[in-house]
Amino acid sequence: MRTLGLTITTEIFEKMRESLFATAPDEGAGYLLCKEYSCFDPWRKEKARRFIVVDFVPISPEDVVSRSHTSITWRTNSFVQALNSAESQGCKLAIVHSHPNGPAGFSQQDDGNESMLWSICRNRRGRSVEFLSVVLTGDNKIRGRIIRGKQAFDDIELTKVIGNRYLIDYPGRGEVEPEDIFDRQTRLLGREFTADMRALRFGVVGCGGTGSPLAHMLARQGAGHVLLIDKDRLDRTGSHRVHLTTLKDAIANAYKVAVISREIRRIGLKTQVAMVQEWVSATDAFEALKSCDIIFGCTDDNHGRIIINRFAYFYMTPVFDMGLKIKPSKEKPGVFDAFDGRVTIVQPGTACLLCRGVVNPQRASEEQLQRSQPDEYxxxxxxxxxxxxxxxxPVVVNFTTETACMALNELINRLTPLRIEGKNPDQITRKFDRLDGDQYRGEDNTGCRICDNRDFWGLADVDPALYLTA
Ligand SMILES: [Zn+2]
Ligand SMILES: [Zn+2]
Incomplete structure (x- = not known):
């Protein structure tokens, strides 16, 4: 089974970095406790797995046997203890070491050491034993692999560090020439950007007014993997705002995901599109979503939002949730109670959609009821x-499209900072009826049972899923 990803929060990454480079230019080492979960890769159509780092544990100096600029060894007893302790906590163990001066990847010496460690494990635990290995360079290249035999290594396809900025890495990053077709984009966003877009797996939940322009633009930015999730069919009244669709598609009552994926393929920019014609709560949609690196919440359904909101913390997967709210005032014509385009970045360390009042839990249960028991509803x-x-x-296409643009601006700014330092908020609101400029802020989430509950961070698979009972 392939390993699609390893995710670390900036918080754990910084703690690890400080410890591993304390002895630089000599190498440093430690352990990572990783939560494993399986998912369904909707692009390759096969089961896959992912890991989330939940803690870093330094190796105590007395356990280090030798260290130099090019190698580090430590007592195998300490390794075996760490392996057992990780398992007793329901985790997989990763050893992590530094290459202060490179290379970005594993050396022959690493191959030898890790094969030896694997043999020790096999003697005690049998052939099916495996562990992970992560290497970090002085210039923040981070690569990972699974050791599942003597000289048998499986690369982790992509490693990402999530926080106020995203750091992503994968084998071959920065080694290939940028695709010339994206030359004008590369001039602004740098040579790695398009390659990163190719490597990341994006989930788009909801393919209407905001989801359709978002998926469209992802493809034009060179996204390699886009997953579309939406159960709805097109209808005549949606034609004026759903990008990439025609009135003919709407009259035929075609599925949104089917039409949008057909049109994205027609663009010809090598985006692989996968689709699930379901609500996000359905098992097929949920398992496919688990394979994504970054999710865009483009639904105006409260129940869907409750799910992706929890998902962001349980699976440590950033969710860029967006919404357009146009509420003309009932008392004063021409005045608006709300005329907002909003993007919220939901991930461990930021306030969730419930704290921010974006989701209405009562509406969420009504929507659930409407779908499951229409008569009772x-x-x-x-x-x-x-x-x-x-x-x-009311909804108008330019405002939904602009809201989708705002979400992509935030993604770019986390991957390749363009804005001045300190302007990287977790939520942005654009007031279309004023020219005040964007409003942005954090939010106090003290005591929130979802986002202020660290026990939920990286918990991955639980029963029932996301501990949602209804
Ligand atoms: Zn090494
Ligand atoms: Zn919260």
């Missing part, structure tokens, strides 16, 4: 127990 609606379900708010 109607009965409650007739008795006026239902708060939502009134007239739809």
């Amino acid at each position: 109607q009965r409650r609606k007739d008795e006026a127990y239902i708060i939502g379900g009134g007239d739809p708010n």
